[in-house]
Amino acid sequence: MSNLNFWWFVLLCISIVGLFLSLWIVIPAPTFLLLTFGVGAPELSPWLIAINAIALFFSITIPKSWLANLILVCSLIALILSCLPLLQLSAADRRFSAEMERVLGTDYLTKIPQDLQQQMRPVPFAIADIFKGISIPEVRIDRGIVFASPDNVDLKLNLYRPIASGINPTLIIIYGGAWRSGSPNDYANFSSYIAAQGYSVINLDYRHAPQYKFPLQLEDVNTALQYIQDNAADLSVDFDKISIMGRSAGGHLATLAAYQPDPIIQFRSVVSYYSPVNLTEGYYDPPVPNPINTKDVLRNFLGGTPEEFPELYRLASPINYPRPNLAPTLLIYGQRDHLVQPKFGRQLYDKLLATDNPAILLDISWAEHAFDVVFFGVSNQLALYYTERFLAFTLK
Numbered sequence: 519m520s521n522l523n524f525w526w527f528v529l530l531c532i533s534i535v536g537l538f539l540s541l542w543i544v545i546p547a548p549t550f551l552l553l554t555f556g557v558g559a560p561e562l563s564p565w566l567i568a569i570n571a572i573a574l575f576f577s578i579t580i581p582k583s584w585l586a587n588l589i590l591v592c593s594l595i596a597l598i599l600s601c602l603p604l605l606q607l608s609a610a611d612r613r614f615s616a617e618m619e620r621v622l623g624t625d626y627l628t629k630i631p632q633d634l635q636q637q638m639r640p641v642p643f644a645i646a647d648i649f650k651g652i653s654i655p656e657v658r659i660d661r662g663i664v665f666a667s668p669d670n671v672d673l674k675l676n677l678y679r680p681i682a683s684g685i686n687p688t689l690i691i692i693y694g695g696a697w698r699s700g701s702p703n704d705y706a707n708f709s710s711y712i713a714a715q716g717y718s719v720i721n722l723d724y725r726h727a728p729q730y731k732f733p734l735q736l737e738d739v740n741t742a743l744q745y746i747q748d749n750a751a752d753l754s755v756d757f758d759k760i761s762i763m764g765r766s767a768g769g770h771l772a773t774l775a776a777y778q779p780d781p782i783i784q785f786r787s788v789v790s791y792y793s794p795v796n797l798t799e800g801y802y803d804p805p806v807p808n809p810i811n812t813k814d815v816l817r818n819f820l821g822g823t824p825e826e827f828p829e830l831y832r833l834a835s836p837i838n839y840p841r842p843n844l845a846p847t848l849l850i851y852g853q854r855d856h857l858v859q860p861k862f863g864r865q866l867y868d869k870l871l872a873t874d875n876p877a878i879l880l881d882i883s884w885a886e887h888a889f890d891v892v893f894f895g896v897s898n899q900l901a902l903y904y905t906e907r908f909l910a911f912t913l914k
Contacts (some may be wrong), residue, residue: 526585533573533592540566540599543884546856548807556856557886561895564648566600603884603896611642614880614904621846621876622911630910637715638910642903643896651894652902654707655714656681661703665745666738668725673738675745676702676721678713679754686718687759687913690746690783694766694793694888696810697727697735697819705765707893708902715906717913718754720746724771728818732834735819739775743782759913761787761845766858766888769793770836773847773866777839787912788847789905792887794858795866796837798824805856812857837862840869846876848908850901852885880904 539559547556559566574593580586619626627635660677667673679686689712693700702721709719724738750757762785764772769790775781776788794800797816801824804812817823824831832838849867851860860881870877882889882897889897 526580529573529576529580530585530589532569533577533589533596536566536570536573536600537592537596540570540596543599543602546807546854547809547886550809553809553856553886556854557888558892558895560603560854560884560886561889561892561897562648563600563603563896564645567597567604570597570600606883607643607896607900610882610900614642614900617878617880618904618907621878622908626911627907630907630914634715634910634914638906639899639903643899647894647899648896652707652711652899654710657710657713659706659710665723666741668734668738668741669730671725673723673725673742674702675723675742676706676709677753678709678719678721680713680716684754685751685756686716686754687909688718688720688746688753688755688761689789689909689913690743690760690762690772691719691721692724692739692762692764692768692772693721694764694768695726696815697732697767697770698815699726700768705890705893708890711902712906712909715910717909718756720753720755731821732819732830735771736774739771740782743775747783757783760785761789761909761913763789763791764793765791765890766793770795773836774834774839777836777841777844779841785845787845787908789850789908790847790863791850791890791901792852792855792858792860792863793836794862795835796862797835798828798831799865800858800862801831803859805859807856810857837866837869840866840873840875842874844870844873844875846908846912847878848905849877849879850905851879851881852887852889852897853881853883854885855887857887878908 542555542559547553570593577590577593658679662674664672664674693704702723713719722742724735760783762772762776770793773790776785801816820830849863851863853860867877867879885897
């Protein structure tokens, strides 16, 4: 193969790969295996823009032929697709800013201490962070603290704290994983990032389905909350300033724990990322495509169908718990979520507003489920910007 043909082949491969990856920005993943592309492509779209732009540039400069035209067309389509998240970013930021001010007040930022504001992200999105990552200061981390051993299963928590010792406002986090996988080690970058701003961050464990079914997961969370209450000083917890957060299945458990009629901890705020809230309706109205088989997940978690256990499905659905005087809630969903449909998040949002509770709904139009697994990605930069301000305001 001549050098010229070799470089044409390389350019063709780059343009095809760029197009393949960029297509996942608009095409929903039909299987769990392909979901990685659906989640990652929008978050890494600036990388794809660079790759596609390079391929397009060289396709224009090479001698015209059917191959050159193929490379040009592939690269042009890929470039347009890869630009979509950034083209929507400014409008999303304006919507989010207005929603935050609607609930927290137009002057809410002035109520956050200046020293804390200086530690937070100065802008909702920085292109440089896509390529170099988000800087995370050093924090103290204690992993594997056993808080209970039900059925001889050690349940552990991870504790993240700032370097300086003392009692801190606290964020409790529950991981996701369809109630059947996951670990307190998940999303360590986020926990370290928040801890560096002066918080104690505690990541909780719970027993997994299908071996252990609901309500055991909620019981494990409540056991952990009781442990935190009993050991607040050792965990550097300011018991008057605690928020709870969860992702996906963890967000489901977090909202359930916070919305109980007699919660173990009176939380100052609740943060829920892309969590299921209406399990009965979610069973009958699964997403299309359905890469994790929602009905199978719910049967594993609850032991059967809504026809078999209607009361259990009702008790397990956070949508049924809003009442007046709940803590402020921040809900964040991706509009392209094909594991937990964002319309269910809006149902909870509407129910919270109907019961006179402060609630904020931020929906990211280009994002898939678990978008924040890419910590420096486009969606997580935006979500992180508003999440840290929400926490700072509610825990000030």
